[in-house]
Amino acid sequence: MKRILVLFRNDLRTNDHPALNQAGKDGEVLPVYITHARQQVHASDWFLHYQLIDLKQSLRQLNLPLLVVKGDTVSVLQQFVDEFKIEAIYLNQTYIETAYEGDQVILELAKKLAVQIKFFQPNTLVAFHTILTNQNQHYKVFTPFWKRLIQADIIKPTRAPASYHAINVSESSSQEIEQLNLLKDSDWTAKFEHYWKPGETYAHQLLEQFINHALPHYNEKEYPSLDIASRLSPYIAVGAISPRVIWDRIVEEMLLTEDQQDRIIIEKQGWAFLRQLAWRDFAYQQLAVYPDAKRKALKENFNQFPWLKDHQRFDAWKKGETGYPLVDAGMRELWETGWINNRVRMVVASFLVKHLRIDxxxxxxxxxxxxxxxxxxxxxxxxxxxxxxxxxxAPYFRVFNPIRQAEKFDPDGTYIKQWLPELTDLPIAYVHHPSKAPKAILEQANLEWGQTYPAPLVEHDQARKQALAAYDMIKESK
Known part of the structure; x- marks a missing residue:
């Protein structure tokens, strides 16, 4: 039988894994994951660490090993091709620059080593060149991309073979996942176990919970205290669950709902959710076509923007000490849980680039x-x-007012008080803008202005005017 190395990357699952599923039909299989040293532990490293442990257990149930090795992709693949007499490398495509070497590097290596290489569908809804304009160009605007995508054939999830044949790795030099020390004894990531449960099986359970309880109310997802979001994003990011499986399951639910009134609701909210899933495909295609987007603005005039290099205010933003409760609540939730809902992400990001004018x-x-x-x-x-x-x-001149955003999406202050306990006793009338509270109210709420809660870093109207003035300096430049 053909000896096949299956390289896992952002697809840490066994269900709907095109490369793994096909390898199981074609020969003996060696699953491999290559991790790369990083000086500083990131929150996503915690999720990755435990997802790898889960993947190893899932593969063991299929009588397959998982070799996890720290090193550069080329060197590790060269070693394993020689050590296990590999005849083919199977992997799912990726289109963007990441911590690991890209598809082209691996393709060239396979040619050098004289082994067969097969690429399979990526961790997206559609293949890279599927959604194009009438001029055969990639879309720069999401809405027409979305209209084309829903008319296209979404990639169908692949099926696994009845059984797998493993390559014997008893003498392998790979290490146990725990020994790789991906988390480097990081204390700050340990708290994530209180909020997250990595794992492929749990990802599917979470999808069902979302469909049964939250999907009918998805139009209220902008309200952070309601917890309507699916919370599937970390599972999708590491590939614990396939976006194609999610798409199929949501569409199935829309078709299976029998009650006419319920079906109307599920269809409306279901398509709203799928639109967010499609945005991920759009982002992948944009970054694949414009790989410099991580470092350079897509609109070139923004590369001339007069950003302020204010490290003190940047640190205040990171710590949730801006004096704007919704911004601060979001940044403190981020530090504690590694996650904030999409509305709050937009508000905190807008505050950084427009109120503080930080890059x-x-x-x-x-x-x-x-x-x-x-x-x-x-x-x-x-x-x-x-x-x-x-x-x-969003146009630069659209500057979110963080107070109005708080009043609209957290009207009773539930979310703010959850993450800013120092504001717990502040009346609702002042919880969105404590700076306007009279001294007597502050004393009753045990608040000392500028001490127990910070004064605003900037005044909204003035910051908005300064941001627009800075934008006027670059909006006409080419």
Missing amino acids: WRWGQAWFEETLIDHDQANNVLGWQWVTGSGFDA
């Missing part, structure tokens, strides 16, 4: 470090969208 790349790097669901494409395109520097982005 979006600083915020992008902080999210990369602290988001448990960090996904490079989503993160890069999300920051460019908020900044206004993306091709399809």
Whole structure:
């Protein structure tokens, strides 16, 4: 039988894994994951660590090993091809620059080693070149991309063979996942176990919980205290669950709902959720076509923007000490749990780039470090969208008022008080803007202005005017 190495990357699952499923039909299988040393532990490293442990257990149930090795991809593959007499390398495609070497590097290596290489469908809904304009170009605007995507053939989940044949690895030099010390004894990531449960099986359970309880109310997802979000994002990021499986399951639920009134609701909310899933595909395609987007604005004039290099205010933003309760609540939730809902992400990001006029790349790097669901494409395109520097982005002159956003999406202050306990006793009338509370109210709430809760870093109207003035300096440049 053909001896096949299956290289896992952002697809840490056994269900709907095209490369693994086909390898099981074609020969003997050796699953491999290559991890790369990182000086500083990120929140997503915690999720990755435990997802790898789960994957190893899932593969063991299929009588397959999982070799996890720390090193560079080329060297490790060269070693394993020689050590296990590998005849073919199977892997699912990836289109973007990540911590590991890209598809082209592996393709060239396979040719050098004279082994067969097969690429399979990526961890997306559609293949890279599927959704194109009439001019055969990739879309720069999401809405027409979405209209084309829902008319396209979404990739169907693949089926696994009845059984697998494993390559014997009893003498392998690979290490146990726990011995690799991916978390480097990091204390700050330990708390994530209180909020997250990595694992392929749990990801599918979470999908069912979302469908049964939250999907009918998905239109209320913008309200952070209601917890309507699916919370599937970290599972999708590491590939614990396939976006194609999610798509199929949501569509199935829309078709199976018998009650006419319920069906109308499920269809409306189901398509709203799938639209968010499609945005991920859009982000991947944009970053694949414009790989410099992590470092450069897609709209070139934004590369001339007069950003302020204010480390003191940046640290205050990171710690949730801006004096704007919704911003601070979001940043403290992020640090504690590794996650914040999409509305709050937009508000905190907008505050950084528009109220504080701090470079979006600083915020992008902080999210990369602290988001448990960090996904490079989503993160890069999300920051460019908020900044206004993306091709399809919110205009820069749209400056979120963090107080009005709080009043609209957290009207009773439930979310704010959850993450800012120092404001617990503050009346609702002042919880969104404590700076306006009279001294007597502050005393009753045990608040000392500027001490137990910080004064606002900036005044909204003035910050907005300064941001727009800075934008006027670059909006006409080419």
